[in-house]
Amino acid sequence: MVRVRVPASSANLGPGYDVFSVALKTPYLLVEAEKAEAGVVEVVNVGEYAGEVTDDPEKHAGARAARKLLSERAPGLGVSLRVDVSIPPRKGLGLSGAEAAGAVYAVNQLYNLGLDSVEMVYYAASAEPGGHLDNVAASLLGGFTIALNDSFLGRTVVKAVKPPEDLEFVVVVPDILKTSTEDARRAVPESLSRHHHVEAVGRAALATLSLCVSDPGLLIESVVYDPYVEVARADAGVYGRGLDGRLLMEEKRRILQLYHVAETVSGAGPSRLLWYRPSENRGPEGERPIDKAVETVVDNLSSMGYRVHRIYYTSPSIHGCQIY
DSSP: OEEEEEEEEEESOTTOTTTEEEEEEEEEEEEEEEEESTTOEEEEEESTTGGGSOOOTTTOHHHHHHHHHHHHHSTTOEEEEEEEOOSOTTSSSOHHHHHHHHHHHHHHHHTTOOOOHHHHHHHHHTTSGGGOOHHHHHHHHOSEEEEEEETTTTEEEEEEEOOOSSOEEEEEEEOOOOOOHHHHHHTSOSOOOHHHHHHHHHHHHHHHHHHHTTOHHHHHHHHTOOSSHHHHHHHTTTTOTTOOHHHHHHHHHHHHHHHOOEEEEOTTSSOEEEEEOGGGOOSOTTTSHHHHHHHHHHHHHHHTTOOEEEEEEEOBOSOOSEEO
């Protein structure tokens, strides 16, 4: 048997739609894998959210990724998966990506298949809508990740970057029902203006530079604004009725200016990721700038009729999948 701990992830960070992601220390999944009869791929869910996710191996992301991996790299072998589901489903925290990443990592270890990190990302991403790489990359590799399907050179590039030390997160998980990631992807515009393209590229470049030089202040100020995806999704109601692009941008601008906290929508939403520097938040709990920012987000959700399901005080995880 192999046991793997798999971090949740937040993707679509700021201007880095389908490219930038980060692994989170909490929440996380626990995945166990045991050898099974030839051709068998099965899954059992346990834990807090077990009743809210499928155990159908034709639909479960972990089972689908494991089946593809075994069929291509170890024909005739099988696996039984047991997943302790502690990541809230359909909240933009990369549950399906974590399922797929944990399954691929566990099967690779269980059968000593020798996959490298890019190969593991490939097989895990095969179970994601549209094959997007960002969530699985973060859950597999840890840290901040940059993922690219390079059509010019015909390759996949995935790189992990160590997070700055003076950076932590608060994840606000609202009790908003998200239809599906596929619906959220359909809300993204197929084209954008030259102005928005230039600003998105510039902000993505600054965010990358800030990671390279470990400048959390520049990172916060670079990722806070996405000029097209978040606005389009908010206007389409993806993040909940009553929250349009204008209101979302007003909220972001307010908490950045007042508290030096960046807000990004995690993945396809509806969860919010609040970025802050612990060095700027040394006061009593409840009176720190980050606490005021969280209060602002929660109050605005409440004014639209939404409750908060959970709040996680967490930080970037330097580790991806790990044997435990």
